[in-house]
Amino acid sequence: QKEVEQNSGPLSVPEGAIASLNCTYSDRGSQSFFWYRQYSGKSPELIMFIYSNGDKEDGRFTAQLNKASQYVSLLIRDSQPSDSATYLCAVYSSASKIIFGSGTRLSIRP
Amino acid sequence: NAGVTQTPKFQVLKTGQSMTLQCAQDMNHNSMYWYRQDPGMGLRLIYYSASEGTTDKGEVPNGYNVSRLNKREFSLRLESAAPSQTSVYFCASSENSGPGAETQYFGPGTRLLVL
Numbered sequence: 381q382k383e384v385e386q387n388s389g390p391l392s393v394p395e396g397a398i399a400s401l402n403c404t405y406s407d408r409g410s411q412s413f414f415w416y417r418q419y420s421g422k423s424p425e426l427i428m429f430i431y432s433n434g435d436k437e438d439g440r441f442t443a444q445l446n447k448a449s450q451y452v453s454l455l456i457r458d459s460q461p462s463d464s465a466t467y468l469c470a471v472y473s474s475a476s477k478i479i480f481g482s483g484t485r486l487s488i489r490p
Numbered sequence: 491n492a493g494v495t496q497t498p499k500f501q502v503l504k505t506g507q508s509m510t511l512q513c514a515q516d517m518n519h520n521s522m523y524w525y526r527q528d529p530g531m532g533l534r535l536i537y538y539s540a541s542e543g544t545t546d547k548g549e550v551p552n553g554y555n556v557s558r559l560n561k562r563e564f565s566l567r568l569e570s571a572a573p574s575q576t577s578v579y580f581c582a583s584s585e586n587s588g589p590g591a592e593t594q595y596f597g598p599g600t601r602l603l604v605l
Contacts, residue, residue: 422598468533478592
């Protein structure tokens with residue numbers, strides 16, 4: 381079992397709809413959780429981080445964390461073509477290391 | 491501020507050649523990291539330096555060495571390149587490696603092709 385798992389996609393979502401990206405992790409002692417966006421040929425950039433159970437909103441983005449289910453998700457409202465990218469989930473584990481998932485490729489269709 | 495810079499941007503090596511990838515950050519961060527990214531594999535940690543003067547192995551350290559030259563600079567050396575080391579290499583830095591300060595900032599990457 382991978383430590384951080386994501387569906388590789390591609391996930392195709394119509395423009396204006398809600399895109400939902402999911403991530404599960406195996407280390408129950410993980411402390412903090414990150415979503416990075418990576419455009420093709422570019423480096424990852426941080427979108428959001430979340431530490432506590434529940435929802436955290438920032439503009440069109442909402443991160444959701446459920447530690448009991450070891451599940452973290454990212455919702456993107458009013459999806460735009462510019463949101464087309466690969467989204468990387470990262471987890472700060474109990475071993476004090478950040479572990480990245482392999483990413484979900486998101487495509488927003490006009 | 492330039493953030494995290496990496497040189498070179500692109501490099502072609504022959505099997506057995508050596509090279510050093512350079513990384514520098516101007517954010518006064520304590521922690522620095524080297525990752526490789528291969529298709530379908532996500533980011534895999536090669537080595538990291540939690541603070542100046544310390545380095546530790548990550549998930550895939552074999553075939554690599556690192557030097558934390560000072561607080562700003564963290565280099566990655568391939569002593570004898572192999573085709574399996576063809577990849578995109580990213581350097582990253584964070585304020586610290588502990589909870590609350592572990593957000594990482596990435597450099598633009600180095601594309602390495604080993605023939």
